[in-house]
Amino acid sequence: MQIDSKLVKELREKTGAGMMDCKNALKETSGEFEKAIAYLRQKGLASANKKLSRQANEGIIESYIHTGSKLGVIVEINCETDFVGRRQEFHELAKNIAMQIAASPSIIYVSYDQIPPEIIETEKQIEIGKEDLINKSEEMKKKIIEGRIEKTLRSFCLLDQPFIKNQDITIEELIKQNIALLGESIKVPRFTRYVLGQYN
Structure with a gap:
């Protein structure tokens, strides 16, 4: 079947997958957009799960100060290489995670197994x-x-929170989508949330 190039572009922007992958996903799902997203996530997340176990010693420390300067977050995001650590998509992910932590006062831990x-x-x-x-x-x-x-x-765990910009996915799924996009393991080892006047 003929696939509309605009639909391919839209799917690529939404998922971060490659053009050919998006085209194939739309072919496999008879052009149904939401099914194509699910198809790409299944394929992408499968490879992302394998990459999660790899060493990630590069990356960045991202900060976010909320409007009014009474709330701030510092978060470390790791990847495998300095090359990926400099990518715009990686920096955008780090900023989104910092904003997520700022917007979620119940978050204390990165993952359930840290409790x-x-x-x-x-x-x-x-x-x-x-x-x-x-x-x-x-x-x-x-x-x-x-x-x-x-x-x-x-509700205490960062990875289990629905992403503030897309409630259909969790932060863990957002990270896995970026693993699929960037081709490297990505981890969040730690973060600190500062609220003006709170010291514990």
């Missing part, structure tokens, strides 16, 4: 004591508690 066991236990004790669970069976109570704990703890 200390004592924090998980504290949340568990809070949920166990809630009155709406009193008349539930033990099995039902356990499921509800686990679900609530996970939801609360995920």
